Every structure is written in C-alpha cells, then in structure tokens.
Amino acid sequence: MNKILFKNVLAYFSDLSSKRISFYIDQSGKVNFLDSYDISSFEEVVEGEDLVIMPxxxxxxxxxxxxxxxxxxxxxxxxxxxxxxxxxxxxxxxxxxxxxxxxxxxxxxxxxxxxxxxxxxxxxxxxxxxxxxxxxxxxxxxxxxxxxxxxxxxxxxxxxxxxxxxxxxxxxxxxxxxxxxxxxxxxxxxxxxxxxxxxxxxxxxxxxxxxxxxxxxxxxxxxxxxxxxxxxxxxxxxxxxxxxxxxxxxxxxxxxxxxxxxxxxxxxxxxxxxxxxxxxxxxxxxxxxxxxxxxxxxxxxxxxxxxxxxxxxxxxxxxxxxxxxxxxxxxxxxxxxxxxxxxxxxxxxxxxxxxxxxxxxxSLPVLELKNRSRANFFIFKKGKEFLVSPEMFFSKCKLSVFLNKTLYGFPLATFYNGNLVYKDKNFMKSVKQEI
Ligand SMILES: O=C1C[C@@H](C(=O)O)NC(=O)N1
Missing domain, CATH: 3.20.20.140 (Metal-dependent hydrolases)
Structure with a gap:
C-alpha cells in the first residue's frame, strides 16, 4: 500500500473524546501520528475539514x-x-x-x-x-x-x-x-x-x-x-x-x-x-x-x-x-x-x-485509531449524500429498505487490521484496494 497522509481530520475514539489530528499509514498498514509533515513524501493526501474518522x-x-x-x-x-x-x-x-x-x-x-x-x-x-x-x-x-x-x-x-x-x-x-x-x-x-x-x-x-x-x-x-x-x-x-x-x-x-x-x-x-x-x-x-x-x-x-x-x-x-x-x-x-x-x-x-x-x-477488543498500531477505522465525509441503489451493496441481497432514499454518512474507506478492506471508487484514487 502507498503511504497515505490523513491531514487534520476529526477523529473519534472509544473513550468518547474527539480531536483533530494528522497521521499517516505506512506500507505495513500501521498508523503514525504526526505533529508536522512534508506533503511531498506521501503518495496520497486525504484532507478536509468535514472528514471524520470513526472506530x-x-x-x-x-x-x-x-x-x-x-x-x-x-x-x-x-x-x-x-x-x-x-x-x-x-x-x-x-x-x-x-x-x-x-x-x-x-x-x-x-x-x-x-x-x-x-x-x-x-x-x-x-x-x-x-x-x-x-x-x-x-x-x-x-x-x-x-x-x-x-x-x-x-x-x-x-x-x-x-x-x-x-x-x-x-x-x-x-x-x-x-x-x-x-x-x-x-x-x-x-x-x-x-x-x-x-x-x-x-x-x-x-x-x-x-x-x-x-x-x-x-x-x-x-x-x-x-x-x-x-x-x-x-x-x-x-x-x-x-x-x-x-x-x-x-x-x-x-x-x-x-x-x-x-x-x-x-x-x-x-x-x-x-x-x-x-x-x-x-x-x-x-x-x-x-x-x-x-x-x-x-x-x-x-x-x-x-x-x-x-x-x-x-x-x-x-x-x-x-x-x-x-x-x-x-x-x-x-x-x-x-x-x-x-x-x-x-x-x-x-x-x-x-x-x-x-x-x-x-469482552471484545475495541478496534480504533491508535498510534503505531495497525489501522482500524472508517472514514466518512459530513454532508456527502448518496442515493441508495442496488449497486452499492456487496451483500448478495440488495433489497434494502433504503433503496432510492438519500442517506449521508456512508463510509468512504474502511481499514481493518492495517488492510484497506473497503474504498469508494472516487476516494483516495491513487490507492489500490488489495483485499
Ligand atoms: O429473527 C429473525 C431471523 C431472521 C432470518 O432470516 O434468519 N430474519 C428476521 O427477520 N428475524
């Protein structure tokens, strides 16, 4: 996976705190919190006031x-x-x-x-x-x-x-x-x-x-x-x-x-x-x-x-x-x-x-953003709307009760254990989903 910088995004944690942070995910899928950065060293930069990171x-x-x-x-x-x-x-x-x-x-x-x-x-x-x-x-x-x-x-x-x-x-x-x-x-x-x-x-x-x-x-x-x-x-x-x-x-x-x-x-x-x-x-x-x-x-x-x-x-x-x-x-x-x-x-x-x-x-583990750990989070964009259609579903059953309704908050990308396991086709265009 390329090196991805998440710049000044709003991250929520399981202790119910939230803060604006910057971090990158390295080639091994690990999260590294950053105080300062040089954008040119990253292959993909994700930024936006309205991007939210969730456990x-x-x-x-x-x-x-x-x-x-x-x-x-x-x-x-x-x-x-x-x-x-x-x-x-x-x-x-x-x-x-x-x-x-x-x-x-x-x-x-x-x-x-x-x-x-x-x-x-x-x-x-x-x-x-x-x-x-x-x-x-x-x-x-x-x-x-x-x-x-x-x-x-x-x-x-x-x-x-x-x-x-x-x-x-x-x-x-x-x-x-x-x-x-x-x-x-x-x-x-x-x-x-x-x-x-x-x-x-x-x-x-x-x-x-x-x-x-x-x-x-x-x-x-x-x-x-x-x-x-x-x-x-x-x-x-x-x-x-x-x-x-x-x-x-x-x-x-x-x-x-x-x-x-x-x-x-x-x-x-x-x-x-x-x-x-x-x-x-x-x-x-x-x-x-x-x-x-x-x-x-x-x-x-x-x-x-x-x-x-x-x-x-x-x-x-x-x-x-x-x-x-x-x-x-x-x-x-x-x-x-x-x-x-x-x-x-x-x-x-x-x-x-x-x-x-x-x-x-x-008694399950909490899977969330942690410094120096494998990436576990999903990201969504406030205000981004989606018209729910059958093509959005990976489930074999596409008969959702929300078909043809407009919903906000759909994940744009999901990382599990350092792997990118879902990515919207228009998000992080230079990054390839390997799984
Ligand atoms: O409790 C259940 C079982 C489930 C199923 O299809 O297995 N479908 C339901 O609607 N409720």
Whole structure:
C-alpha cells in the first residue's frame, strides 16, 4: 500500500473524546501520528475539514448463512458488506443448514472465515441441537472452538433448555442471546397486530408474543443469576420489564435494530416484502420509545439483524416470503442521517451503542485509531449524500429498505487490521484496494 497522509481530520475514539489530528499509514498498514509533515513524501493526501474518522463498529446480530445457504450470503459477500458499512467485527447467527450446534461446525466456520473474511466474524453457536429446543448443544466445546455466545435466533429458546443453558453457561462465563417470541402467539402472523392488520385482515403478531417471552427470560435470569442478552426488541411494553430487571441488578442486556428505530407499521409500504421482518415493525409510539430507552441506557446495543434472502424468495407473496432484510451496508449511514443530522443523538452515542457496549458485554477488543498500531477505522465525509441503489451493496441481497432514499454518512474507506478492506471508487484514487 502507498503511504497515505490523513491531514487534520476529526477523529473519534472509544473513550468518547474527539480531536483533530494528522497521521499517516505506512506500507505495513500501521498508523503514525504526526505533529508536522512534508506533503511531498506521501503518495496520497486525504484532507478536509468535514472528514471524520470513526472506530470500527461491531454488529452483534448478523446472519451470514454459512454453512448451507451461501446463495443468500457467504463469508466473502457478508464480510465485504460489513466493511462497506464500517464494521470491523460481526457475530453470525447459527440458524443455518446445518445448524451450527457443535464444535466441529464452529471449527469449520472459523477456518472458512480465516480464509475468506476481510474483517473479524465471530460464530454464535446454537443453544439447542438443531435449534429444536429439545436437547442442549455442547456449549462449552463450542466456546473452546471460538463461539462467542449462544442463541437459537430465528426462534426463541424453549423454556426448559433456556433454564439449563443459563445454569450451565454460568460455569464458564458464557452468554446466552434469546430471540424473544412466543411462537404460539405469533402463529402465522406476518405483520404487527394493530390498525393496519385489522384494516386489511392480515394475520398478525401481537405485542404479547414478545412481551411474555421477555418476562419469562427475566424470571429465568433472576432464578439462575446468569447473564442474558435479549435480541431485537420491538415493543415499548418489553421496556418496562427490562427497566425493572436492570433496577433489580439482573445481568440483562438488550439490543434494538437500526430499522426498528426508523420504521413503524404506518411509515412503510404495505405488502413490500423488504419490510417483512421478525419482530415486525410496531407502532410509531414503540419506535419512539425504543429510541428513548436507548438514550436512557435501558437498551445497550444497536444491531443490524442483517438477514439476507434470495430475490426469488423475497418476490414470493407477502405471506410466503421469508422474514428478514439486509442492513450491514446502511446501518451507520441510516443512524447518521435519521438521528445525528437531526440532532437526536451524536456520534458519541453511536460509538457507545455500536462499539463500546458490544465490547463490554461480549469482552471484545475495541478496534480504533491508535498510534503505531495497525489501522482500524472508517472514514466518512459530513454532508456527502448518496442515493441508495442496488449497486452499492456487496451483500448478495440488495433489497434494502433504503433503496432510492438519500442517506449521508456512508463510509468512504474502511481499514481493518492495517488492510484497506473497503474504498469508494472516487476516494483516495491513487490507492489500490488489495483485499
Ligand atoms: O429473527 C429473525 C431471523 C431472521 C432470518 O432470516 O434468519 N430474519 C428476521 O427477520 N428475524
């Protein structure tokens, strides 16, 4: 790689400080802070008052679909999508084919990741064998092979197995992630139960489908004194339980997706399968309350729940199409556009929700700009707008909920471990992307 000078850019750090600095990246990918410089000694100079350097984001909820569903996403496409979105580390969920429910498959996944990923991907192991909710998977063996946490995501963990998993995982400091949904209450529902479902007579998913599961999960966490992370909260009712649990001192953390902070059942096109997700988009009040809960620290993490499917599947009738939508590429840009630019939060908040808190909860490294270390950061330009189009996506699934919308804050370049893993074609024109 050429020597690249970043001149007087605004850099944000994980201690939530920010300052204007100049640095260069040398041929070995290492960052060198500078007090003074001679521009002529660099092959590329990046400068601009409006350029911002951010720590790499962490996504604790992604579906990379390996093994077995590589037509939806594989390690190359998924990791490039993550790099394009400013992520340096992501978790991949085990609801694959076969389900990642043993150490052999975790090993397989990690060797595939080591060969093909441009960023760090951590496998999440299934809590129950084949995600059937009947028999506990070998959690400790999977952890020894590199599973970062355990979940039956896509489905809730059955009550008996969750109780066993909480008791067992405590012995080796494992973390259980539950997808809170009572599948009997969800039934064959496809959207939120409310005004729209009633007006159109569409099978729907009530609030209680999530709420009763959140209450159950908290009760089991209290009994076992273990740790639990709740995935993709969608209703304001769940928040009351979480607030009480946190006040009680239980070790419960939770996440909300970027999309559930922006969309609700009334601001999305009806029967557009890009917006068919589980949990469904709820009411405007839920959407607003989720954001308030995040700001108050009741919800800890913002994730994508990047859930790619094939075009053929998403073109099925609304009732038949699978739940899920991609989100890695657009997550930061959407948060920046809808919240930072509207002064509802700032970049420090995003760093808390997508860098600091995921690292604390799951004991992950923080990947950020550090003098004399390999480059880990992404850079974006304030005020630069992008019209979201399918060509912008590295994910195999290009059916973004943001297609044809204008977003700001898209990364222009992402460096992971000293490598340039994403670069906009018009940025740093003399630098070649090697990965
Ligand atoms: O929980 C989930 C699972 C995911 C998937 O497609 O795997 N899609 C969703 O919308 N929600």
């Amino acid at each position: 790499l984001l962490t996504d604790v909820h992604t579906h990379i679909r390996v093994p077995g569903q590589e037509e939806k996403e594989d390690i190359v496409s998924g990791s490039k999508a993550a790099a394009r979105g400013g992520f340096g580390q992501i978790f991949t969920m085990p609801n694959t084919n076969p389900v990642v429910d043993n150490a052999y498959l975790v090993d397989y996944l990690i060797s595939n990741i080591n060969k093909n990923s441009v960023i760090k991907i951590y496998p999440v192991g299934a809590v129950s064998k084949n995600q059937l909710g009947e028999e506990l998977s070998p959690l400790l063996e999977m952890k020894k092979s590199g599973a970062i946490a355990f979940s039956d995501d896509g489905k809730p963990i059955s009550t008996n197995i969750l109780r066993k998993a909480l008791i067992y995982s405590k012995t080796f400091d494992g973390i259980i992630i539950d997808h809170p949904e009572d599948i009997v209450l969800s039934g064959n529902g496809v959207i939120h139960e409310g005004k729209i479902s009633r007006a159109y007579g569409i099978n729907s998913i009530p609030y209680t489908s999530e709420e009763v599961c959140v209450a159950r999960d908290i009760a089991l966490t209290r009994e076992t004194r273990s740790r639990l992370h709740l995935a993709h909260l969608s209703t304001r009712h769940s928040l009351k339980y979480i607030e009480a649990a946190k006040e009680e001192g239980l070790n419960i953390t939770s996440e909300v997706t970027v999309n559930h902070l922006i969309f609700n059942c009334e601001n999305i096109p009806i029967f557009d399968t890009r917006f068919k997700v589980k949990p469904p988009f709820r009411d405007e009040e839920d959407m607003n309350e989720l954001f308030i809960a995040l700001k108050k620290g009741l919800i800890d993490v913002v994730c994508t729940d990047h859930a790619p499917h094939t075009l053929e599947e998403k073109e099925l009738d609304y009732s038949e199409a699978p739940f899920g939508t991609p989100g890695l590429e657009t997550a930061f840009a959407a948060l920046y556009t809808y919240f930072v630019m509207k002064n509802k939060c700032n970049l420090e908040d995003i760093i808390k929700w997508m860098v600091v808190n995921p690292s604390k909860i799951f």
